[in-house]
Amino acid sequence: MINVSKSKCVGCGLCVDVCPQEAISVSKGIAQIEKDKCIECQSCFRECPQGAIMLIKNIDLLVAFGTDDDSTLKSDNHVGMSKYFRLYRFSDSQEEFIEQRSNLKYKEDETKTHGDPGKAKATASALEDVDVLIGRMFGPNITRLRNKFVCAVARKDTIEEAIQMVHENINEIIEEKKRRIKEV
Numbered sequence: 001m002i003n004v005s006k007s008k009c010v011g012c013g014l015c016v017d018v019c020p021q022e023a024i025s026v027s028k029g030i031a032q033i034e035k036d037k038c039i040e041c042q043s044c045f046r047e048c049p050q051g052a053i054m055l056i057k058n059i060d061l062l063v064a065f066g067t068d069d070d071s072t073l074k075s076d077n078h079v080g081m082s083k084y085f086r087l088y089r090f091s092d093s094q095e096e097f098i099e100q101r102s103n104l105k106y107k108e109d110e111t112k113t114h115g116d117p118g119k120a121k122a123t124a125s126a127l128e129d130v131d132v133l134i135g136r137m138f139g140p141n142i143t144r145l146r147n148k149f150v151c152a153v154a155r156k157d158t159i160e161e162a163i164q165m166v167h168e169n170i171n172e173i174i175e176e177k178k179r180r181i182k183e184v
C-alpha cells in the first residue's frame, strides 16, 4: 500500500505529475492517493523530495481504543480508566473488529502525583499483544505505557473517527513502532 505522511508532505504536487494512473491529487496542501487506482509502480515514491511517500507491505497491527461503550472514545478520564478496549486489526488499507476486552478493575491511587504505576501495569496486562493504544486523554502514566505500546492521542469523539485517523497516520504509527522495537 502506498501512503502519504501528512506531517512530511508540503503539497508541491511533483508526485501528481509522475503518476501514470492519475491517482494523486493535492487537497488542502496534502497529497491524496486514490488507492483503488494505484498500481504501486512507486514513481511517486521516487519523485517525492520530502520522503513523504511510503510503500508499506503487510501491515498487521492490533490497535486498542479506550471506551466506556462500544462507539465513543473515553473522554471524562484517562484512557487507562476506560471500562473496555475495542480491538481492531489493521491490515493494509482496512481494519477488522476483533474483540471488546474489559479493562481490569483498578482504583488509581490519587496520592501519587505522577501517575500510579499499578494502574499502568493493570492496563498493560489487559492489553496483552496489542501494538497501539488510542485514547482521547492520557495521564502521567503515558511514559510507562509507551514502553508497551505506541500511544496515540485522538482528539475525536467516536471510535469510527479514530479508526480513520489511524488509517491517515499509519506511516507515523509504523515508524514509531519500529523505533520502539529498536530502543528495547
Ligand code: SF4
Residues within 6 Å of the ligand: 004, 008, 009, 010, 011, 012, 013, 014, 015, 016, 026, 030, 031, 047, 048, 049, 050, 051, 052, 053
Ligand atoms: S511529491 Fe511529496 S511533498 Fe510533494 S505533494 Fe507529493 S507527497 Fe507531498
Ligand code: SF4
Residues within 6 Å of the ligand: 002, 018, 019, 020, 021, 022, 023, 024, 033, 037, 038, 039, 040, 041, 042, 043, 044, 045
Ligand atoms: S505508486 Fe504509481 S500508481 Fe500509485 S500513486 Fe504512486 S505513481 Fe500513482
